[in-house]
Amino acid sequence: MSHDTIGLRLADELGIRPQQVAATVALLDEGATVPFIARYRKEITGALDDTQLRTLEERLRYLREMEDRRAAILKSIEEQGKLTPQLQSELLAADSKTRLEDLYLPYKPKRRTKGQIAIEAGLEPLADALFNNPDLDPDTEAAKFLNAEQGVADAKAALDGAKYILMERFAEDANLLAKLRHFMQQEATLSVRVVPGQEGAGAKFADYFQHDEALKGVPSHRALAILRGRNEGILSFSLVTGDPDDKLASSPCEAMIAGHFGIEAKGRPGDRWLAEVVKWTWRIKLLTHLETELVGNLRERAEADAIKVFADNLKDLLLAAPAGRKATMGLDPGLRTGVKVAVVDNTGKVVDHATIYPTPPQNRLAESAAVLSALIAKHNVELISIGNGTGSRETDKFVGDMIKAQPALKHVQKVMVNEAGASVYSASELAAKEFPDLDVTIRGAVSIARRLQDPLAELVKIEPKSIGVGQYQHDVNQSQLARTLDAVVEDCVNSVGVDLNTASVPLLTRVSGLNPTLASNIVAFRDANGAFQSRKDLLKVPRLGDKTFEQAAGFLRIMNGKNPLDASAVPPEPYAVVEKIAHQLSRDVAS
16 A cells, blocks of 8 residues: 555545645644644644544554555565465555454464365365365275374374365355454354352452343443453453353354355265364364454454543543642542641742641641631632542531631632542652652641632643543553644643743643653753753754744743743734734734
């Protein structure tokens, strides 16, 4: 598949013009990021949005990987001297990795099989004879191929060898595999049973102890639950195409195999033997192969659905409305160990901290209220952010009662926030560098306070997978999950923009075109030289070149800088155009 063919396929799949695909691929190959393309290259891509661009990027990766695999397969078969024009044509026409692997199966280097051993023992002519002419008597023909030196001591050994040869031949037929795969996808039942003796240990999986459901209709949450039950040794499952409880019943797939190779039951001497070959081909060779593949596909679909839910939830969390620059108190609830308290000023700087014990078993309510009241008065606290972990309801009630009981606190608002990931952040290397003198537990309270002030700026410090945005998070493909969630964070950060003079290294790292090294260099330059006065000053940062500047500048804001446009989403490239338009309209750029 050429570059042009890949482009046409992507255009067809996404319902966009080939020119849009070609332009986008060129930008991606040049190193442009999705946020940059989505916002600042609309005229080139035909206004593709970030969702379309992410899908295009993912499919482009898949199709290019498929082309690399196609080239490797063609080379392997050619080196074996077995690449016929017809096979080459089929390989070039294959439109999926699965089809490529099906075609490659007969030529794929493998360990020495029973079929290969039988061929080496000279039994391939026997297999061909019995397959091509069922009128032959198997026992009579087998007697002609006895060879004690090759391990063929009797007719049964000869017929077994011939059977293995045909089984492998049947099982490696790409067109048959495609037929059976499609049939199983549409008609197979996922039959789940409890492993005997695991009823007590696996009570949470009781709904699946005897569960049968059409494979094509299994929803993602149920698939992941069943797969987890299997991994924990509680459940077992199989794919069946008949009665789930009659494991010995003939499968319709056996009839499909027989029909594919023209094997019929006409009462001829070889018909029964060939029927046995078909049955063994299905039950020994193909059923396990297809079951593994189709269950793998089910897992992939379930994981994709789950990851999409994670991504949507993470986006909602990151883009939650910030409370803004207000002095905030963060409470990390606890019972036995007490509630950790941290106060941050309107810039997020930690100004005080304490530990109180208003919850069971201590119930030191008056003492705790006195501590909080004093801190609120001392630092003009306007917001109290309460983590939603263990003891949160008790803590929330305590704070509510305290505010009601003290008229001086009527201006204070309490808000329950999602504290997922706060403990991960508090024990991280980043938190240790930021707060080397604070206890780990207090760092968690700081995070809870800051995530109310600015959820996005605080949550980017935490690995997306640790924020807790869905079920079965540890059951899905971890690299795919990480890639998807990282993309969500990147899109969110760049859709909002970043204040260049206040942003942390983790936040800057998520800006289009930047990486941890460049983000650290920006902060170090800012610390050494003071606040940036213009976007152009970024070019003075070590290792930040013109290409990176082009990618990043439009997403970085400078408030009250030399040029009002530096505080906007307008990138530096069209500044002259904007200024010219403003002049023609007799308007000031800042307005």
